[in-house]
Amino acid sequence: MEDKTNIIITAVIVMFVAGAWLYSVSPFRTGGAGVERAETLIKEAESLALDYNKVLSGQDAYIGKYVFWCVQNKAKDEVFYNGDTNFRLAISNYEVMPKFSSGKHAGCNDMLLNIEDVRKTRAGAGVITAEFVYGR
Numbered sequence: 153m154e155d156k157t158n159i160i161i162t163a164v165i166v167m168f169v170a171g172a173w174l175y176s177v178s179p180f181r182t183g184g185a186g187v188e189r190a191e192t193l194i195k196e197a198e199s200l201a202l203d204y205n206k207v208l209s210g211q212d213a214y215i216g217k218y219v220f221w222c223v224q225n226k227a228k229d230e231v232f233y234n235g236d237t238n239f240r241l242a243i244s245n246y247e248v249m250p251k252f253s254s255g256k257h258a259g260c261n262d263m264l265l266n267i268e269d270v271r272k273t274r275a276g277a278g279v280i281t282a283e284f285v286y287g288r
Contacts, residue, residue, distance in 0.1 A: 190286035194220045194264055204233040208278040211270045218285070219267060222260035225251050233280075235260040242281040244268055249284040263287040 197220040204221075207214045224235035228246050233239035243249050243265075250261060265282035272278040 187286075190264055193218045193285065197264060204239045204280065207267060207280055208270060208272060211272070214267050215269065217267050219265050219282070221263060221265060223263045223265070223287075224260040225249055232260075238277070240277075240279050241265075242279055244281060244283050246284070250287050261287055 197218040200217060200219070202214060202217065202219050207217075207219065222234050223241065224230075224232045225243075228243075231241040231243055231246070231249075233241055249263070263284060264286040266285055267280060267282050269281035270278065271281070
């Protein structure tokens, strides 16, 4: 009987610690107000209708703007717009960004991002640096 009690107490402690950690990394700790703000920013981003190539070609013009893109996140150096490996993203606050756990070559999650920097390489490719704000 004592073993069951210890297991239950341990499970409760683990759940409490995990919940506290999730709360601490959440970009919208304010609850409903944070989600409402995200929805407002998503509408703003959708009205701008910025895709990867437009942001890349506009460079500094889009810094500070919000985008609502489908993002594939497999690892810190493997974050892609629309799951396309030709459209690389660098996420400044990667540690709070949800991972994508599906197949290797397909799929992505809708995410609200704030454009922080745009760099074009000599080969014509580019990297967009953004801050993760919210994901659905």
